[in-house]
Amino acid sequence: MFDKVINGVRALFDEPVGLIPLHAPWFDEEDERAVADVVRTTFVSSVGPDITAFEEDMVLRTGAAGCVAVVNGTSALHMSLLLSGCRSGDLVITQAFTFIATANAIAYTGAEPVFIDIDRATLGLSPSAMRNWLERECRRTEGGCRHIASGRTIRACVPMHTFGLVLDIKGIVEVCHHWGIAVIEDAAEALGSTTEGRHAGTFGHIGTLSFNGNKIITCGGGGAMLFNDPELAKRAKHLTTQAKVPHPWAFAHDALGYNYRLPNLNAALLRSQLRKLDHNIATKRDLHGRYGQLFAGTPWQLVEEAPGTHSNYWLNAVIMGDRAERDAFLQACADGGIQARPAWELGHEQPMYAHAMHDGLEVSRHIQDRLVNLPSSAKPARR
Numbered sequence: 001m002f003d004k005v006i007n008g009v010r011a012l013f014d015e016p017v018g019l020i021p022l023h024a025p026w027f028d029e030e031d032e033r034a035v036a037d038v039v040r041t042t043f044v045s046s047v048g049p050d051i052t053a054f055e056e057d058m059v060l061r062t063g064a065a066g067c068v069a070v071v072n073g074t075s076a077l078h079m080s081l082l083l084s085g086c087r088s089g090d091l092v093i094t095q096a097f098t099f100i101a102t103a104n105a106i107a108y109t110g111a112e113p114v115f116i117d118i119d120r121a122t123l124g125l126s127p128s129a130m131r132n133w134l135e136r137e138c139r140r141t142e143g144g145c146r147h148i149a150s151g152r153t154i155r156a157c158v159p160m161h162t163f164g165l166v167l168d169i170k171g172i173v174e175v176c177h178h179w180g181i182a183v184i185e186d187a188a189e190a191l192g193s194t195t196e197g198r199h200a201g202t203f204g205h206i207g208t209l210s211f212n213g214n215k216i217i218t219c220g221g222g223g224a225m226l227f228n229d230p231e232l233a234k235r236a237k238h239l240t241t242q243a244k245v246p247h248p249w250a251f252a253h254d255a256l257g258y259n260y261r262l263p264n265l266n267a268a269l270l271r272s273q274l275r276k277l278d279h280n281i282a283t284k285r286d287l288h289g290r291y292g293q294l295f296a297g298t299p300w301q302l303v304e305e306a307p308g309t310h311s312n313y314w315l316n317a318v319i320m321g322d323r324a325e326r327d328a329f330l331q332a333c334a335d336g337g338i339q340a341r342p343a344w345e346l347g348h349e350q351p352m353y354a355h356a357m358h359d360g361l362e363v364s365r366h367i368q369d370r371l372v373n374l375p376s377s378a379k380p381a382r383r
């Protein structure tokens, strides 16, 4: 059965013998020209017209009220948490089932993650698991949501749109609104994904994106924050540019700022890549459909978007019978020249977060044992 799948993957990518990568970026002549042109202008660093133009492109694309481009998705998360008032001693709710950057950004502020379970259908933070934990452990006070046993404040919540699938974000926003908790959506993997036509990352107070080399579009390294409040976007831009007070020649700074601004060189490539987003989504959705046919005759389940949501299908995933079967399949893929990978180790299993609070994480453990990510590159349409 593994052989049938491996041969099927080779057929999907029209690659009879060579290595099939998990996810390769692709660039065309337009991308090359964008980079060459911006180098010629000499505006390759933190000032230049492509940064602002990219931010405007993103506002149009996502429907957010404001966008601020930054150096990577991790710094976007860090800045969003700072803007939400996170500081030493606070608690921040997130998933154990996510890339480590989500929890690390929380730790950078001095806050600590609390790991709550995911929904089986979306692989994203579960509103009901979160509500259960809050009702059991916390109390709503004048100053916000207080964890009773530790006396600490639950300052924010960072749900993550896993593999481009859109989580039940309305459910999360509702719970957080009731408890007075800020919502920061980690939409690093979900550029172009929507629910009821609205872009992932625009439901919470702030949404974050990544343009790392493995994401649906890339400029080498990059990130962005999406805002519903234009004033907060202005504040973000100020703090990510060393909090420099605008002045023709004086160097004064009015707050602790960060050098998180995306260079114009990356922004120029990113604008060119953004023009390919729809193509990449179409290619990936087509690939997903063909994976559906491939797995239809197997005991394994391809992960599908939830009703009402539209996924960019950034990375396809399949759920196998148990951990032993998963490991055997990963080995068969490695032997067959196909890059597949298991899901991330859960947050509380990492040494930095071994003492973090969690709710048992039953679904997260079940999925972590069984899930495999499949090659999902957006190859250009055959010419």
Ligand SMILES: *Cc1c(COP(=O)(O)O)cnc(C)c1O
Binding pocket: 071, 072, 073, 074, 075, 098, 099, 101, 102, 160, 186, 188, 189, 210, 211, 212, 221, 222, 223
């Ligand atoms: C890629 C990713 C990030 C971090 O993005 P970088 O640009 O690599 O810093 C954060 N969260 C998730 C879920 C990611 O997949």
